[in-house]
Every structure is written in C-alpha cells, then in structure tokens.
Amino acid sequence: MPGRRGLLGGLAAAALAAGRAEAMTAERGTGDLGLVVERASGSVQIVETTGRSALGRITGLGDLSHASAVFSRDGRYAFVFGRDGGLNKIDLLQGELNRRVLQAGNSIGGAISDDGRLVAVGNYEPGGVRVFDSVTLEPVEDIPAAYGPEGAARSKVVGLADIPGRGFAFSLYDADEVWTVALPEGGAPEIRRFRDAGRQPYDGFVTPDGRHYIAGLFGEDGLTRIDLWHPERGVQRVLPGYGRGEEPLPVFKMPHLRGWAVAGEQVFLPAIGRHELLVADRWDWTERGRVAVHGQPVFAVARPDGRQVWVNFAHPRNDVVQVVDTESLSVVHAFTLGRGVMHLEFTPRGEQAWISVRDINRVEVFDTRSLARIASLPAESPSGILLTARAGRIGF
Amino acid sequence: MATLLLAGTARAEVPPERQAELRRLLLHDCGSCHGLTMRGGLGKPLLPETLAGRSDEALAEVILQGVRGTPMPPWREELSAEEARWMVQTLRQGVSHAR
Numbered sequence: 074m075p076g077r078r079g080l081l082g083g084l085a086a087a088a089l090a091a092g093r094a095e096a097m098t099a100e101r102g103t104g105d106l107g108l109v110v111e112r113a114s115g116s117v118q119i120v121e122t123t124g125r126s127a128l129g130r131i132t133g134l135g136d137l138s139h140a141s142a143v144f145s146r147d148g149r150y151a152f153v154f155g156r157d158g159g160l161n162k163i164d165l166l167q168g169e170l171n172r173r174v175l176q177a178g179n180s181i182g183g184a185i186s187d188d189g190r191l192v193a194v195g196n197y198e199p200g201g202v203r204v205f206d207s208v209t210l211e212p213v214e215d216i217p218a219a220y221g222p223e224g225a226a227r228s229k230v231v232g233l234a235d236i237p238g239r240g241f242a243f244s245l246y247d248a249d250e251v252w253t254v255a256l257p258e259g260g261a262p263e264i265r266r267f268r269d270a271g272r273q274p275y276d277g278f279v280t281p282d283g284r285h286y287i288a289g290l291f292g293e294d295g296l297t298r299i300d301l302w303h304p305e306r307g308v309q310r311v312l313p314g315y316g317r318g319e320e321p322l323p324v325f326k327m328p329h330l331r332g333w334a335v336a337g338e339q340v341f342l343p344a345i346g347r348h349e350l351l352v353a354d355r356w357d358w359t360e361r362g363r364v365a366v367h368g369q370p371v372f373a374v375a376r377p378d379g380r381q382v383w384v385n386f387a388h389p390r391n392d393v394v395q396v397v398d399t400e401s402l403s404v405v406h407a408f409t410l411g412r413g414v415m416h417l418e419f420t421p422r423g424e425q426a427w428i429s430v431r432d433i434n435r436v437e438v439f440d441t442r443s444l445a446r447i448a449s450l451p452a453e454s455p456s457g458i459l460l461t462a463r464a465g466r467i468g469f
Numbered sequence: 470m471a472t473l474l475l476a477g478t479a480r481a482e483v484p485p486e487r488q489a490e491l492r493r494l495l496l497h498d499c500g501s502c503h504g505l506t507m508r509g510g511l512g513k514p515l516l517p518e519t520l521a522g523r524s525d526e527a528l529a530e531v532i533l534q535g536v537r538g539t540p541m542p543p544w545r546e547e548l549s550a551e552e553a554r555w556m557v558q559t560l561r562q563g564v565s566h567a568r
Contacts, residue, residue, distance in 0.1 A: 136504065136505050136506050138501065138505035138506075139501065139510065156506075179504070181510070197511070273540075275511070292538075323535060324540060324542055325542055326501055327502070327511065389547065431497065454497075
C-alpha cells in the first residue's frame with residue numbers, strides 16, 4: 074500500500090535536503106527503501122537506493138548497539154531489534170514508529186516467519202526466544218532456552234533465523250546446542266534440540282535455499298551444520314580444526330553470519346581469530362581454499378551475483394573493506410574508508426554497495442563495477458544498513 | 470564524581486586527548502559485547518553496581534589479560550595499565566559520563 078500522507082509527516086525534516094522531502098510526498102513503493110541504524114543515538118534513517126538519499130529519521134528506539142532488522146513480506150514495515158529488548162515496528166512509507174514493545178531485558182536479533190505472521194526475537198536476558206504477532210506485536214509464544222539439570226539454566230540465544238515451515242532455528246551460546254522450532258497455526262510449538270552442536274556457537278545462518286542451518290563456533294575451530302531436510306542426521310561439522318592447532322589471535326569483535334556467505338558454488342566464512350576467510354564447497358561442505366585478508370573478518374558478504382565477496386574487519390583493523398574475487402580467491406581491491414567500518418549491504422541486483430563508517434559519521438555508496446564512490450550520506454555513528462529486499466529472502 | 474571512587478584509590482592519569490579515544494573505545498568496542506549502556510550482552514554487565522567489590526587493579530588486570538575460554542580478549546597491546554585503570558574508574562562512574 075503506498076502512503077498518501079507522505080513519508081516526512083513527523084520526521085526530523087530539518088536534517089534533510091528540502092528537494093528530497095518534496096519528492097517523497099508522492100505515492101511510492103518500498104522496493105528501493107532501507108534503513109540505516111544510528112547506533113549511538115537510538116535512531117534509524119530511512120534511505121532509498123534509486124536517488125541514493127535519506128528520506129527521514131525516526132528517533133526514540135532505545136539502545137541500538139548491535140541492532141538489526143527484518144521486513145514485512147510487503148516491504149512496508151521494518152522490525153528493528155534493539156539491544157535493550159526493544160522490538161520496534163517502523164512504517165517505512167509513513168516514516169514513523171508504528172509500535173514498540175520492550176519484550177526482554179537484553180536482545181541480539183530477530184527473524185520473521187515465511188508467512189510473515191510471526192516475528193521472533195532472540196534474547197540474552199532472559200535467555201530464549203519470544204515470538205510476536207507481526208501486526209499487533211502481541212506475544213504469541215515464549216520459548217525459554219532451558220538446559221542443564223532439570224532445565225534450570227537459561228542460555229543466551231544467538232543466530233536466530235527463519236526456516237521454511239513457519240519455523241525458526243537458533244543457537245544456545247551457553248549450552249552448545251542448536252534448536253529448531255515450528256509454530257503451526259493454532260497448534261503447539263514443535264521444538265527439536267540438537268545437543269553437542271559445538272562449543273560456544275556465536276552466530277548462525279540459514280542457506281538461501283532454506284536447507285542448511287550453519288552455526289559458527291567461538292570455542293572450537295569449525296562450524297556446525299544441520300540439514301533441515303534431514304534433521305534425523307543430526308549435527309555435522311564443517312571445516313573442523315581449521316586453525317590447525319595454532320593459537321588464535323585475540324578476537325576484538327565477533328563475526329556475523331547470514332545467507333550472504335553463499336556465493337555461487339562456494340561459501341565464504343570468517344575464521345575466528347585469524348586473518349582469513351574460509352571457503353567451503355556449497356554442496357559437500359569440504360574446504361575449497363582460504364583467502365588471506367587484511368584482518369579478522371566480521372562481515373563477508375557476497376555480491377548478489379556471487380562474483381565478489383566484500384569483507385570488513387574487527388577492531389583495530391576496521392578502517393578497510395576488501396573485495397575478494399570468488400573465481401581466483403584473491404583480493405582484487407581494497408578501500409580505506411575511515412575507522413569503524415561497521416556493515417555493508419548490496420542493493421538487490423548488486424550494482425551498489427552501501428557501507429557504514431561509524432567514526433566519520435558517513436554512509437558511503439560505491440558502484441560495484443567501477444568501484445567509484447557515487448554517494449556519501451551523513452549519519453550519526455551508523456552501523457547496520459538493511460534494505461527491504463531482505464523481505465523476500467529466506468534467512469534474512 | 471571523584472567522591473564515588475573507593476577511598477584510597479588514586480585517579481588514573483590519562484591525557485585529555487587520549488581520554489576521548491578511550492571513551493570511544495569504551496562505548497563502541499567494549500559496547501559491542503557489553504552493550505552501549507553497559508547493561509551486558511554476550512559479555513557481562515559493566516555497571517557500577519556489578520563492578521563494586523572488586524578493586525581497580527583486579528578489574529584492570531581483566532581488561533589487560535582477557536578471560537581465557539571466553540570471548541573477552543586481552544587489551545594489553547592497546548592499553549597501558551594506567552589506561553585500563555582509567556577505563557575501570559570511568560565505568561564505576563556510570564557510562565553516561567563517558568559519552
């Protein structure tokens with residue numbers, strides 16, 4: 074539904090160029106919209122990737138350190154998950170906060186079900202997953218991540234992702250487990266536990282076809298794979314012992330995993346405590362190679378056509394983005410952008426890369442063929458950049 | 470706020486321009502695990518009340534050496550002992566003072 078009232082109804086229009094505001098009073102779709110999270114100020118900007126401009130800012134969203142978002146299936150609403158347990162529903166067309174609930178004390182991210190009806194949030198405190206109606210944000214289900222003797226302990230939940238069948242998969246950081254849950258309409262939740270899933274899973278993702286759930290492990294060299302077509306096969310390891318017994322470097326920032334790791338026939342995965350990307354075969358999950366990179370990778374994101382993977386890095390080497398060619402497995406370009414490169418997101422066809430640079434308070438936009446900078450937008454300590462094209466993808 | 474510090478604890482000496490860098494490190498890099506408001510995340514809360522009862526020196530040692538078996542890395546390559554003590558004292562005042 075296009076919005077008639079215009080996006081800038083109640084926004085901080087003073088921060089915007091006047092011409093843009095006028096352009097946004099017309100009816101429009103949402104396919105080229107997105108959010109930029111301003112982590113320190115508890116706000117998000119709504120941006121559009123056609124004219125490459127900011128349309129407005131929404132404030133009062135709480136603690137947005139490590140904030141992420143998912144989108145309603147029509148691309149109109151964004152669900153922004155704050156660190157403080159806030160679940161914010163933003164109307165991209167009206168440019169306003171539609172609803173907000175404080176659903177836990179401490180959260181890490183969320184997901185939306187394949188039918189678009191359920192929004193799930195992964196919580197550190199209290200450890201577990203809470204599920205909400207995507208229209209009203211009324212609670213639907215509470216799934217405590219209970220483990221240990223008599224289930225007395227509650228684990229922090231990480232790596233929450235949607236899976237086909239009105240379900241979600243997630244990892245239990247403290248319990249070394251992966252769980253899947255299906256939430257049939259009107260029925261009881263169907264939970265499946267995978268024990269001994271690897272030490273200290275720190276994040277997880279679902280492959281873009283929805284078949285495999287992969288958890289990255291902090292406490293051991295390797296990743297965990299679960300075949301969602303064949304859960305009875307249990308937990309399988311990916312790239313076990315990739316560190317070859319060498320002492321890992323101190324990790325100053327945890328990597329992040331999502332379906333963007335898959336580029337064509339290969340999967341590109343950050344090595345923990347190493348200046349390396351690990352490359353696995355998409356189908357048999359064996360190692361295909363490694364790419365030596367500038368620092369410890371945080372995000373390794375495939376351009377949608379799979380020909381390149383763009384990588385940013387952990388503190389203190391977080392001023393650089395490298396471009397890896399996926400055929401030669403070599404670094405073909407590097408940008409030095411300023412301290413605190415936090416995130417990068419491609420437009421759905423991959424012609425633009427949007428990159429947030431925290432300490433210079435800019436979002437830089439690059440043409441991915443010429444590698445020229447084509448726009449630079451002011452933003453307050455920007456972190457996550459999330460475009461509405463995620464609405465149509467499994468695991469985003 | 471110096472009155473909030475434990476009696477007998479000497480204030481860490483850090484030049485003002487370095488303090489600005491350390492505040493940024495505290496909010497954004499420590500904050501990426503402990504939360505921008507230090508209420509915790511993958512890492513523990515670092516609120517004044519959660520730090521009470523442990524000395525500046527003991528907590529500075531945690532910062533410098535890290536905690537083995539957890540994601541808490543050692544910061545000794547980046548911080549001097551005096552700077553780590555300054556971080557602890559800043560946390561004791563509450564992070565709103567670090568903004």
